[in-house]
Amino acid sequence: MTKVSMTVNGRAVSGEVEGRTLLSAFLREGLGLTGTHVGCDTSQCGACVVHVDGKAIKSCTVFAMDVAGAEVRTIEGMANADGSLGTIQQAFQDHHGLQCGFCTPGMVMSAAALLAENPKPSEADVRHYLDGNICRCTGYHNIVKAVLAASGQDVSAVAAE
Amino acid sequence: MPKDHGIGASSKRREDIRFLTGRGVYTDDMNLHGQTYAVFVRSQVAHGRIKSINTSNAASMPGVLAVFTGEDFKDVGGNPAGWLINSRDGTPMREPKRPVLAHGKVRHVGDAYAAVVAESYAEAKDAAEQLAADSDIEELPAIIDMAAAVANASNRVHDEIPDNLCYDWGWIEDNRAAVDAAIKAAPHVTVLELVNNRLVPNAMEPRASIGEYFPGTGDYKLTTTSQNPHLTRLLVAAFVLGIPENKLTVVAPDVGGGFGSKIYHYGEEAVVLAAAKKLARPVRWTAERSESFLSDAHGRDHVTKIELACEKDGTFIAFRTETMANVGAYLSNFATVTPTFLHGTLMAGPYKVPNVYVNVKTVFTNTAPVDAYRGAGRPEATYSLERVIDKMCRELGLDPFEVRRKNFITTDMFPYTTPVGLAYDTGNYHATLDKAIEIGNVAGFEARRAASAKRGKLRGMGLSTWIEACGIAPSHLVGVLGARVGLYDAATVRVNATGNISVMTGAHSHGQGHETVFAQIVAEKLGVPEASVEIVHGDTSKIPFGMGSYGSRSLAVCGVAVTKAIDKIVAKGKKIAAHMLEAAEEDITFENGSFSVAGTDKAKTFGEIAFSAYVPHNYPLETLEPGLEETAFYDPANFTYPAGAYICEVEVDAETGKVDVVAFHCADDFGNIMNPMVVEGQVHGGVGQGIGQALCENTTYDDTGQLLTGSYMDYAMPRAGDVPFYNVDYSCQTPCTHNPLGVKGCGEAGAIGSPPAVVNAVIDALHRGGHTHVKHIDMPVSPSRVWQAIHG
Amino acid sequence: MHNFDFVKPASIADAVKALSSDGAQALSGGQTLLPTMKQRLAAPAVLVSLTGIAEMKGVCRGDGGLHVGAATTHATVAKEAAAHYPALAALAGGIGDPAVRNRGTIGGSIANNDPAACYPAGVLGSGATVVTSKRKIAADDFFQGLFSTALDEGEIVTEVRFPIPEKAAYVKFQQPASRFALTGVFVAKFGTGVRVAVTGAGQGGVFRWTEAEAALSRSFAPGAVDGLSLSGDDMISDLHGSAAYRANLVKVLTGRAVAAAG
Known part of the structure; x- marks a missing residue:
């Protein structure tokens, strides 16, 4: 076991890990941050997306030791300082962008990364950016709508064409 | 002004x-003191x-606490089939034992035969x-x-079943001769052979279970990813392990989607x-x-020949269906129904x-069990019908x-009894079709098609008018049909x-939003704020009983149980109010959260009545x-x-065969x-699944x-970029006549x-593009299949 | 997965040294290697992370054209190569999904040489030079078949040098599940001629479609490949598409790539 240290949601943390300990496992089992979910073993479903040094990555496909010293942000770090829902989280609730909630942390983290890169994305931009986040409940309609709304765009006219 | 409450x-x-x-x-989020880890060895x-x-060897490895094989469970019960189906000749279905761990034989890749x-x-x-290396199979x-x-006949999934046939079912057998004769005599018969592709459920949360045992009391607790904890308790306790039900608590905490796959009891539990x-x-x-891919119960997997007999003007005379349904290696709990x-x-x-x-032959194969999945039987029926009509x-x-x-x-024909035994209570199919045509701007299709053509794409439009039977369902009826459980629900x-x-x-809510919607109903009925209502579900030690959530039944069955319980609360409240207000019980009315004496200003709030019930100082204790x-x-x-009309528009890239769904319109009647x-969200998700089945998902x-x-x-799971925004309308409403909601x-x-609707749209696009030789493409209508069909 | 010792050297020299130990394997972005290790199909004793080597990161202009450090992520190439070599940037920006692009690297991709990966097409189509810890290898010599390259044991890719063509484009037709290339075609027009590299289709991995190169060198127009026929004999056939279908895609996508290159 080796000691690994990083900053998670603004807090300095450390823990003992093996070489094979994935970042997702370190977060979930080591730190008790179970909001980050694991939904596949081929790096595709995106339920485990977190930010490392500001960039969205799949925490199930990164070793904890490979991101030692990094700034990590998880779904638990997305609310406002007073505990209220952040802008993206609020948009997901307002527009029913989640059902079972399992893919939701990854969706929110990917959406946050998108809006950081592209503050006013088009519908196509949103759909393309969420290519690595699978949802089985929503058919994506309200997720895309929520992300557009979170970017401050008017979604009242969203329909098929 | 829409309601806000x-x-x-x-x-x-x-x-x-x-x-x-x-x-x-969710189950895997829990960490318990002293927990251990199970891993299954799969064929x-x-x-x-x-x-x-x-x-x-395995048992002596570091950290290993126990090893189990099928031998350890050979004397406990099998995981039972929940529904008895009889063959056309009256013989009961073949029902092989489904062991906790495979014993003697393994019957599909992923079949668990040991655990560490x-x-x-x-x-x-x-x-x-x-252990896998030390297994000689x-x-x-x-x-x-x-x-x-x-x-x-020489090669058998189960040695005791000579032809691998579970049953050969006819529905309704008395119709058979008349249908045969009608088809023989009909002016036109359309025949279509099709495959309803097998789907892997893929709830985003993989199945997970945690077993606990409390030696001091002999109690067990199972925390598991279930859509119906009581049913799981019944199956694992009474049928499999022989634990008294009152010594086992089953908890289904937050569950990350189910779609049918988490109805069933699985051996891992x-x-x-x-x-x-x-x-x-x-x-744990x-x-x-x-493992989920290999061991969750899959869905669909029918091979069907359907014949539609009609007049030359399209008036239907008869439908005849011959289906082979794959049940996989074992009977999952609802696989036979x-x-x-x-x-x-x-x-x-x-x-x-x-x-x-309808004739269905259900067949055992060396594949994962197949059971009810997201629509369960009704998508198969609708697909056959709407494709052959097209x-x-x-x-x-x-x-x-x-x-x-x-x-x-x-509309003047309801209640309407169909030739296949259902009694539709109400509906207005013309209204939903008209609505779909309106919201889909069918009149403007030609202009859209021309615009697509300019971009080098073939555009097509497909229609599907569907009906389903859900809110499953009346116990007396399902009992006659072979169900081994009742299908009521309960609420306290x-x-x-x-x-x-x-x-x-x-x-049980695993995404449907019961905690919110049931609270809305209670708040409405009792005249209290939604925030004062808490919904508790998923724990057999807390809830009275329940058959769980599947078959679009939560609201139509359990929601009604909630309203029935509320009716009893109001009735009792009236008795308490009558006593407190010194009035006759029949003079008490309840409205907007207030019990009042008719024609007076004497009233007690709901809160006052509740308080009195628990602090009964001024209370009719002799009678209440x-x-x-x-x-x-x-x-x-x-x-x-429920019924509706769906219109899909696609664009086909004829050079690559790629199909894009560019518009999808739903006009539904949900009562x-x-x-x-929440209703819109449910429809969105279902349509997303339907597009996935139609275009990309294949097993x-x-x-x-x-x-x-x-x-x-x-x-291929559908992603955000594979689907459009959906246009959902539910303004055509013919309320269900037999439930109070x-x-x-x-x-x-x-x-x-x-x-x-999707497949009809693809065929339409190809025909409009001159590829009229293409009569049918099996799902998933993948790029390569479309290209092959065009060039085939 | 099986356990291993994890080391993260800061220099190429240290990485080479670490890789000389028994059972050592290089780890770049890990987007393919980690899933493989989870399946226990790879079980290194020592995993040598290349993500901490500053000299292997970055995109810059050099005498060979555009130099891309082997540990540069797809996302970085998509952003930083855009002004210099837009077709390469677009290729990088279309690999996997955003989170994969933030970890996956060009060196990891070409060293793995997945027959459906995008980068081999870009590297071969550009006629790039692969710089390793001990030599320079021409792209035409580097890719040697499915998951096979000219790399020796313990040799690591440190940089890829791309000559910048007059015109180029990459068109990818996604495999619907994995989002790898069911077929992808990279077309690059140089003063000396046109190169066409195809990924996802060939049984032997990425390959150059020389007939198309000849036709396009004569006339760089989408219709120039219309008269060509490509045999399906050497094409991959799987549940996502037959060999004939892939052969068709190669031709269609080549035409589209030429059109996109302008």
């Missing part, structure tokens, strides 16, 4: 707060005889790998193709319980996604067709909209002393018990019959609507029974109605 309001979901902040608690061959399993429990997951995994020829399975008892420590297991009563009884659609006959329209040069109109059951409404309310429901808590069980009188936002086993699509690298259910509609 109670029934009909788009109340925001309260459960979202925890899900959006990472504070949901790598589709069919094999277990010659020996040497457990000693260790101090850590890694140690358990290492030992499982060793003689590979036998795999039985994969259904037709071959039935034809080849029995193993973690047995292991927990043996070790007196918690034993979480599936890896690759899905291709029969959930499929055959829907084969009249929303049409006044005089006669229908084909008939092309053959006879008829307008698909007009043909539907001509054949719809009309507990008004606490200070007036806030806890509602314990048998329905204190407390304010009521339970109701509700067993519906009939199924509910009364409790929360429009492929090779001839040796290896699953070629065993991960997201090869099983007038609700019908909306959870499966999208998945039922959408696949044929």
Whole structure:
């Protein structure tokens, strides 16, 4: 076991890990941050997306030791300082962008990364950016709508064409 | 002005707060003191005889606490089939034992035949790998193709079943001769052979279970990813392990989607319980996604020949269906009813067709078990019907909209009994079709087609008019049809002393939003704020009883149980109010949260009545018990019959075969609507699944029974970029006539109605593009299949 | 997965040294290697992370054209190559999904040489030079078949040098599940001629379609490949598409790539 240290949601943390300990496992089992979910073993479903040094990555496909010293942000770090829902989280609730909630942390983290890169994305931009986040409940309609709304765009006219 | 509260309001979901902040608690999120880890050893061959399993090496590896094989469970019960189906000749279905762990033979890739429990997951995994290496399994020829399975009597999935046939079912057998004669005499018969592709459910949360045993009391606890904890308790306790039900608590906490796959009891649940008892420590297991692919109950997998007999003007005369349904290697709990009563009884659609006959042969193969999945039988029925109708329209040069109109059951015909035994209570199929045509701007299609053509794309439009039977369902009826369970539901409404309310429901929410919507109903009925109502579900130690959530039944069955319990609360409240207000009980009215004496200004608030019930100082104790808590069980009188019309538009790239769904319009009749936002979300999800089934999802086993699509690298899940925004309308409402909420259910509609609309649109695009030789393409209508069809 | 010792050297020299130990394997972005290790199909004793080597990161202009450090992520190439070599940037920006692009690297991709990966087409189509810890290898010599390259044991890719063509484009037709290339075609027009590299289709991995190169060198127009026929004999056939279908895609996508290159 080796000691690994990083900053998670603004807090300095450390823990003992093996070489094979994935970042997702370190977060979930080591730190008790179970909001980050694991939904596949081929790096595709995106339920485990977190930010490392500001960039969205799949925490199930990164070793904890490979991101030692990094700034990590998880779904638990997305609310406002007073505990209220952040802008993206609020948009997901307002527009029913989640059902079972399992893919939701990854969706929110990917959406946050998108809006950081592209503050006013088009519908196509949103759909393309969420290519690595699978949802089985929503058919994506309200997720895309929520992300557009979170970017401050008017979604009242969203329909098929 | 839309309502902002109670029934009909788009109340925001309260459960979202925890899900959006990472504070949901799913089974794998739990950490228990002293917990241990189970890993299952799964067959790598589709069919094999277990010659020996040497457990000693694995058992002596670091951290290993226990090793189990099928031998350890050979004397406990099998995981039972929940529905008895009889063959046409009256003989009962073949029902092989489904053991906790495979014993004697392994019957599909992924069939668990041993388990290792260790101090850590890694140690358990290492030992499982060793155990696999120390297992001598003689590979036998795999039985994969259904037709071959039935034809080849020498090769058997279950040694005692000579032809691999579970049953040969006819519905309705008395219709058979008349249908045969009608088809023989008909002016036109359209024949279509099609495959309803096998789907892997892929709830995003993999299955997980934690077993606990408390030696001090002899109690067990199972925390598991279930859509129906009481049913799981019944199965694992009474049928499999022989634990008294009152010594087992089953908890289904936050569950990350189910879609049918988490209705069923699976062997892993029995193993973690047995292991927990043996070790007196918690034993946990979480599936890896690759295990989910191999071991979750799959869906669909029908091969069907359907014949439609009609007049030259498209008036239907009869439908005849011959289906082979793949049940996989074992009977999962509802595997036998899905291709029969959930499929055959829907084969009249929303049409006044005089006669229908359905034959289903259900076949064992060396593949994962197949059971009810997201629509369950009804998508299969709808797909067959709506595809063959579309084909008939092309053959006879008829307008698909007009043909539907001509054949719809009309509003003056309800209640309407179909030739396949259902009694539709209400509906207005013309209205939903007209609405779909309106919101889909069908009149503007030609201009859109021309615009697509300018971009080099072939545009097509497809229609599907669907009906389903859901709100499953009346116990007296399903009992006659072979169900081994009742299908009522239950709820307890507990008004606490200070007036806030806890509602314990048998329905389980794994994404549907019950915690919000049931609270809206209670708030409306009792005139209290939604925030004062708490919904409790998913714990057999807290809820009265329940049959769980599937078959779009939560609202239509459990929701009604909630209202029945509320009726009892109000009735008792009136008695208390009559005493407190010194009036006759029959003079008390209840409105907007207030009990008042008719014609006076004398009134007591709901809160005052609740307080009095718990502090009964001025209370009719001689005639009335204190407390304010009521339970109701509700067993519906009939199924509910949601229906609708879906229009899909696609663009096809003829050079590559790629299909893009560019518009999707839904006009549904769900009866009364409790929360429009949630209803829309349910339809969106179903349509997304339907597009996935139609265009990309495929489950492929090779001839040796290896699953070629065993991960997201090869099983194509629809992504955000594969679907459009959906246009959903539910303004056509014919309330259900037999439940007091007038609700019908909306959870499966999208998945039922959408696949044929998509495929019909693809065929339409190809025909408009001149490729008129293409009569049908099997799902998934993948780029390569479209290209092959064009050039074939 | 099996356990291993994890080391993260800061220089190429240290990485080479670490890789000389028994059972050592290089780890770049890990987007393919980690899933493989989870399946226990790879079980290194020592995993040598290349993500901490500053000299292997970055995109810059050099005498060979555009130099891309082997540990540069797809996302970085998509952003930083855009002004210099837009077709390469677009290729990088279309690999996997955003989270994969933030970890996956060009060196990891070409060293793995997945027959359906995008980068081999870009590297071969550009006629790039692969710089390793001990030599320079021409792209035409580097890719040697399925998951096979000219790399020796312990040799690591440190940089890829791309000559910048007059015109180029990459068109990818996604495999619907994995989002790898069911077929992808990279077309690059140089003063000396046109190169066409195809990924996802060939049984032997990425390959150059020389007939198309000749035709396009004569006339760089989408219709120039219309008259060519490509045999399906050497094409991959699987559940996502037959060999004939892939052969068709190669031709269609080549035409589209030429059109996109302008």
